[in-house]
Structure formats: structure tokens, C-alpha cells
Amino acid sequence: MYPAGNLVKLSPSDLVGAAYTEGDVIFAKAELKNAVPSRGGCSMLHTISMFVEGAVSNDDFTLLFFDNSTDLGEPAADPASDITADEFRTASCIGSIELDQSVNSVAVANGLLYSSSDEKGKRGPVFLKAANGETSIWVAMIQQGGTLDLTDTDSITLTFGFEYLG
Numbered sequence: 001m002y003p004a005g006n007l008v009k010l011s012p013s014d015l016v017g018a019a020y021t022e023g024d025v026i027f028a029k030a031e032l033k034n035a036v037p038s039r040g041g042c043s044m045l046h047t048i049s050m051f052v053e054g055a056v057s058n059d060d061f062t063l064l065f066f067d068n069s070t071d072l073g074e075p076a077a078d079p080a081s082d083i084t085a086d087e088f089r090t091a092s093c094i095g096s097i098e099l100d101q102s103v104n105s106v107a108v109a110n111g112l113l114y115s116s117s118d119e120k121g122k123r124g125p126v127f128l129k130a131a132n133g134e135t136s137i138w139v140a141m142i143q144q145g146g147t148l149d150l151t152d153t154d155s156i157t158l159t160f161g162f163e164y165l166g
Contacts, residue, residue: 006043008033008162012158014027015155017152020077023144025078025141026142028075028076029139030140033135035137036164040131040134043137043163044127045126048114051157055112059145059148061099061144063140064093065095067128067130067137125163128162141156
């Protein structure tokens, strides 16, 4: 077991060099290994930092968290609205966080750096529990506003700050 928590970094590998519009899946489920301290354990997700190369001033995102690796039903660059209710139930969503560009970002280099805290730094943590036998949580990302035009060289890098619960 890790002492008090863990920082988990993720660079999604299934990004498509395309324009993502409102409602599109940017990346399907990606594994966050050791997001919880023990099999079937719990954590509080306190912070998220995300750098999105190519993001512009109206790009908003939602991160969805899951307790299994079951496919969402739609690949990257397809509309999340095409995910059926049965697929979403089977995917087992356990939480979400919205990252609003006007509240949660700053321009850096050729993109935007997002942070999970609100304008007053008071957004509460998200409680996440892994499935029995697992120490991983899975995450997917949806474009909520704007049009993210990724080239083949653009990337997204996320860092998740977990506090382990006993």
C-alpha cells in the first residue's frame, strides 16, 4: 500500500487527429492504475491537472470515471449520445468532473492547462471505489463545448491526485 495517496499520470493513446465537436468522445476508457490503495478499495480524487495541446478558449470537457474496463460502445471522435443506456449501465459510471475553460484553465504554450478546482478553489473531492479485486479506476473524456481540433502531434496529458482511504 502507498503511504497516503498517489499521483497517477495519463497520456491517452487512442487520440485521433481530428476535430472533436460538442458531445464527442475524445478518448474511451483509459486505466488509472493504483487509483485506490487495495483491491476493491476507496480513494478521494482531490485534483486533476490536464494540459491539452491545441485547445482554444471555448473548449470544455467532462471526465467520466468507471469501476471497470468494459467498452463504452463508442470509439474516440464518435458522439457520446450514441452510447446506449445498456452500454452506459454496463460501463458502470461512478463519478464525473467538468472542466470549464472559462473557470478552470490558463493558456500555456500552444494549448490550455486545466485544473479541477473552481474559481474559489472549493470544488469538493470525488469519492471513487474500485470494483472487488481491482485497484484501478477507468476514465473517459467527452467534449462538452467548443471544437477541439487535434493534429497528429497534439496530445493530452492528465495528472490525478488521489488520497487513499483506509
